Amino acid sequence: MQGYILKIAYKGTNYCGWQVQPEKPTVQATLQKAITESLGVAVCLTGCSRTDSGVHAKGFVALVTGELPDISKESLPLAINTKLPEDISVLEADYADEDFHPRYSAKGKEYIYKIRNSRIRDPFENDFEWTFPKHIDVEYANELCQELVGRHDFKAFMAAGSKITDTVREIKYFNAERNGDEVIFRVAADGFLYNMVRIMVGTVAHAAAGDKMMPIRDILASLDRANAGITAPAKGLTLNRVFY
Secondary structure, eight states: OOEEEEEEEEOGGGSSOSSOBTTBOOHHHHHHHHHHHHHSSOEEEEESOOOOTTOEEEEEEEEEEESOOOOOTTHHHHHHHTTSOTTEEEEEEEEEOTTOOTTTTOOEEEEEEEEEOSSSOOTTTGGGSEEOOSOOOHHHHHHHHHHHOEEEEOGGGSOTTOOOOOOEEEEEEEEEEEETTEEEEEEEESOOOTTHHHHHHHHHHHHHTTOOOOOHHHHHHHTOGGGSOOOOOGGGEEEEEEEO
């Protein structure tokens, strides 16, 4: 056995993303410390993604390796959670095959983005959603979302300055639904570029609220970040599922 696969949920508000950074609080560093304390051995923790500062996760997947003690997969989450703060939790664990890698074995990911479509913020949900005052036409938003579904070059929807050269990705589905004042975007793809989901949501939300915007097909064809909309705030984004 190579190690353990962990399914993790966390509220990203108080962390500078997943990946370890010097002198900054990160989810990876916090988890690694908790696992080492609970198991009594040094471990290596590899994640499925590098979520940004303030981004949340409900189904993040990580691999724990090292000279691990013999502990059941049922007991491991309970042991680790005793050492974790309340905004991070290991939901479940499983035994890992030798060839498993949380990032490279993944077939795709699903993200959810939440918008409070109101002029009034909700103090109980404010850490998890973008308060957007202009009314979003959800029917039109879904029409725009469909133009992004499929295999395209998403360079125009990638953060400026990114060094990634292969910018072709395939979106499996992208849709929006309204529940009262809440508008929820759901998107799955074989992979995502840096800030890609947040730029897509920012573009569609503003266009569906009546702001003048270049047609989606023209934005894609331009390969120019300047032609897409704003980058939606990190706090509305949650990594919901990883597909293997």
